[in-house]
Amino acid sequence: MIQRINKIKNLGLVFPDYTCNPSLPIFKHRNIIYGWNGSGKTTLSNLFQVVEDGNIANMPELEYEIMDEKGKKFKQGGFLGQKIRVFNQNYIENNLKIREGRAKSITMILGGVNKEIVEQIEGDEKEIKEKNDELNKINEELDQKTKIKGKTFTEIAKTIYVAMTGGAIRTYRKDNAESDFANIANKELLSDQDLEKYMLVVKQTSKPAINAIGKIEIPDNEGKSKDLEEIAQDFIKKVGELLAQTVESKIIEKLKNNRDISDWVENGIDIHEKHKTANCEFCGQVLPEGRLAELTQHFNDADKKMKQNIDESISKFSQILQSINSIAYPDQARFYDELQKKYQDACLEFDKEKTKLIKAIGKIIEILKDKKSKTTESVNLDESIDTKIIIDLVNKISEFIEAHNKKTSDFENEKNIAINKLKFHFLSTIFDEVKKIEQDISDCKEKNRKLNEGDLSSPQDIGLKALKKRINENRSKISSTHKACDDINKGLETFLGRSELFFEPNKKKIADENGQQKELDDGYIIKRGNKLADNLSEGEKTAIAFVYFTIHLKDKNFDLKNGIVVIDDPISSLDSNSLFQAFAFLKNAVKNAGQVFIFTHNFDFLKLLLNWAKNANHGRDSEYFMLKNCCENNCRSAYIDKMDKELSEYESEYHYLFKILNEFESDGTIAQAYPIPNIARKVLDTFLMFRMPCGGGTYLKLEKMKETTDFDENKLTAIYKFTNDQSHITGSGFNPALVPETQKNVKYLLEMIDSVFPEHYKILSESIK
Numbered sequence: 001m002i003q004r005i006n007k008i009k010n011l012g013l014v015f016p017d018y019t020c021n022p023s024l025p026i027f028k029h030r031n032i033i034y035g036w037n038g039s040g041k042t043t044l045s046n047l048f049q050v051v052e053d054g055n056i057a058n059m060p061e062l063e064y065e066i067m068d069e070k071g072k073k074f075k076q077g078g079f080l081g082q083k084i085r086v087f088n089q090n091y092i093e094n095n096l097k098i099r100e101g102r103a104k105s106i107t108m109i110l111g112g113v114n115k116e117i118v119e120q121i122e123g124d125e126k127e128i129k130e131k132n133d134e135l136n137k138i139n140e141e142l143d144q145k146t147k148i149k150g151k152t153f154t155e156i157a158k159t160i161y162v163a164m165t166g167g168a169i170r171t172y173r174k175d176n177a178e179s180d181f182a183n184i185a186n187k188e189l190l191s192d193q194d195l196e197k198y199m200l201v202v203k204q205t206s207k208p209a210i211n212a213i214g215k216i217e218i219p220d221n222e223g224k225s226k227d228l229e230e231i232a233q234d235f236i237k238k239v240g241e242l243l244a245q246t247v248e249s250k251i252i253e254k255l256k257n258n259r260d261i262s263d264w265v266e267n268g269i270d271i272h273e274k275h276k277t278a279n280c281e282f283c284g285q286v287l288p289e290g291r292l293a294e295l296t297q298h299f300n301d302a303d304k305k306m307k308q309n310i311d312e313s314i315s316k317f318s319q320i321l322q323s324i325n326s327i328a329y330p331d332q333a334r335f336y337d338e339l340q341k342k343y344q345d346a347c348l349e350f351d352k353e354k355t356k357l358i359k360a361i362g363k364i365i366e367i368l369k370d371k372k373s374k375t376t377e378s379v380n381l382d383e384s385i386d387t388k389i390i391i392d393l394v395n396k397i398s399e400f401i402e403a404h405n406k407k408t409s410d411f412e413n414e415k416n417i418a419i420n421k422l423k424f425h426f427l428s429t430i431f432d433e434v435k436k437i438e439q440d441i442s443d444c445k446e447k448n449r450k451l452n453e454g455d456l457s458s459p460q461d462i463g464l465k466a467l468k469k470r471i472n473e474n475r476s477k478i479s480s481t482h483k484a485c486d487d488i489n490k491g492l493e494t495f496l497g498r499s500e501l502f503f504e505p506n507k508k509k510i511a512d513e514n515g516q517q518k519e520l521d522d523g524y525i526i527k528r529g530n531k532l533a534d535n536l537s538e539g540e541k542t543a544i545a546f547v548y549f550t551i552h553l554k555d556k557n558f559d560l561k562n563g564i565v566v567i568d569d570p571i572s573s574l575d576s577n578s579l580f581q582a583f584a585f586l587k588n589a590v591k592n593a594g595q596v597f598i599f600t601h602n603f604d605f606l607k608l609l610l611n612w613a614k615n616a617n618h619g620r621d622s623e624y625f626m627l628k629n630c631c632e633n634n635c636r637s638a639y640i641d642k643m644d645k646e647l648s649e650y651e652s653e654y655h656y657l658f659k660i661l662n663e664f665e666s667d668g669t670i671a672q673a674y675p676i677p678n679i680a681r682k683v684l685d686t687f688l689m690f691r692m693p694c695g696g697g698t699y700l701k702l703e704k705m706k707e708t709t710d711f712d713e714n715k716l717t718a719i720y721k722f723t724n725d726q727s728h729i730t731g732s733g734f735n736p737a738l739v740p741e742t743q744k745n746v747k748y749l750l751e752m753i754d755s756v757f758p759e760h761y762k763i764l765s766e767s768i769k
Helices: 041-051 090-095 114-163 174-181 192-203 228-244 253-257 259-275 290-298 301-325 339-372 387-411 412-427 431-453 463-478 480-497 536-550 576-590 603-619 645-649 653-662 676-691 698-708 711-726 738-756 758-768
Strands: 001-012 015-019 028-035 064-067 084-087 216-219 225-227 501-511 517-528 564-568 596-601 622-632 633-642
Touching: 001 041, 015 041, 015 225, 015 576, 015 633, 028 412, 028 603, 041 064, 041 517, 041 633, 064 480, 064 645, 084 090, 090 536, 114 192, 114 301, 114 412, 114 431, 114 463, 174 412, 192 339, 192 412, 216 301, 216 596, 253 758, 290 431, 301 339, 339 387, 387 412, 412 431, 412 480, 431 463, 480 501, 480 517, 480 536, 480 576, 501 536, 536 576, 564 576, 596 676, 603 622, 603 645, 622 645, 645 653, 653 738, 653 758, 676 698, 676 711, 676 738, 698 711, 711 738
Parallel strands: 028 596, 028 622, 084 564, 564 596
Antiparallel strands: 001 015, 001 064, 216 225, 501 517, 622 633
């Protein structure tokens, strides 16, 4: 059953944007909906047909949402519950061409023709119901399992995204997780160490490449660059040999024992030789004879040669020191996080070994400098230098730079590998759970398939499709369009009280594939006597259409017991004597229907419906509604409301409408005033009918009242003008002038009733308090 219409948008002119009030009662088995002409009843009835088949071709902007008794919501695309059959103007136009005297065929099932076939149909229908019930349970389970699976992937997708980025804006979602999970054959869980490593990789950003620090190279005597270790060992060997050498010279003890004085004197000799002077450049006195010769002998050519070699060796070691000091390694912050710690350790070790090497070279240089004042003595070199350690450390630092640069060049590839490792790890954490859910879903689908297609392992279980096909085949064996025609004619005779109008099956001849003529059903023709019916009265048209509809509910393509019947004003154009006939046909036609919606604008017919609904099962299966209108921005819109209790309490429409007029107090809106002229016209006509039973129309009766009463003639004229013009299309409609005119003329009308028939007015007034 349909339990609620939650939303309607862009349906006709009066349902631009309707949303159900949560306090509105839900629909029940019988639903009576009352509304004045133009309130939107027919428009709403059209929605039910759209709901069944989902066809909105003629209303492309229509949006709606309905809810069934299980709380399931349906939007565009059709209602998956019962079939719906709607009686309204569209139904009449689609099934009957009354002006042409024609109607579509109705094929009915004939009971009692073949008992075995009928029993098999009934058995198949029962089995279909049982299978449909089972199918619904399976589909509910399937839906539940699918939702659980979806939720599982949604949650793991969040976990994966946070692990990969730690960000808040998600780019990895449920669909991505499902797609990746499909590529996992087995669980691929990571160790805690690998998990931490890959999470670190994916959260890093690419860093720039770092320039290499190069090798420590020293130029040899020929100007060629050589490796530090090679040239350093060569220098050490030569220094050792140089220190061991001695020269023959006149020993001047003071110079021998004072290297600084020796250096000063040696430089002074060079100055005196350069400037050819005999005086001491320091004190200005004449140098003693033989002193220069003595000093020159001390600093002879061999001595000079040795000192020159020593200076060259000191220079080489100074080059080595300069090369070592020039080594600058990059800051650890430039490296990727995972390299920084070990890189920093290598740098600290390098600094330590560098200091040791510089200290050792410094000692050797001091020894060489000291040798310059002891050229006549052989000196042993006890110091040594180990350059291999520092060279290894430079190479180690270079390896870190190479690893960093390789990661930069391979960054995207490594990051993608890490991302995939993380995805497969976290997806593996739900592997067993999802596989179990997928198996459950597969089992549900297989059960679903067997219910629809049948179970091959059990030949007797033929499935829903085969059952429906067998029912249709059996129904065709015992169905007849003639039976429906007979029932329509009996119904028409009962409804109209005469048999002059009747339906007759129509046949048409066509050629088959062999060229042979054969007859096919071509609906019905409507006849009056021996001729096609024409000049039908509006009452006859309504009777034909409604009787046809009641028989159509028995059609083989509509399951009344499980179907929904919607009837819009079946008493349109019928006189008051026919209301009871229409009610009787309606009541009998829908008594076995799954759910019923009946719309009407006629108060007398409404009273019949209310009486029937309240007495059926003590009214527990019935609910009562009204279609009301409101106005926003000069646009009229309709909405469904609970029926005013006064409608079910008052004995007549006149009684109820008098209450509306008596309580009318304008709020200044056109929407509130809009229906009042129609109500006032009904109240006026009813009052004049029993108060001025002189025949003629409203105008003549009011003219007679002017002659027989002393009520203000101008007010009577205003009442007539207001009720006559404003209740017809010639009225001002949504003109703002409608508001003050309504307030004024309602007051005149009530004054007139009170003045002309005060006793009647008093009774009415007291009854509505």
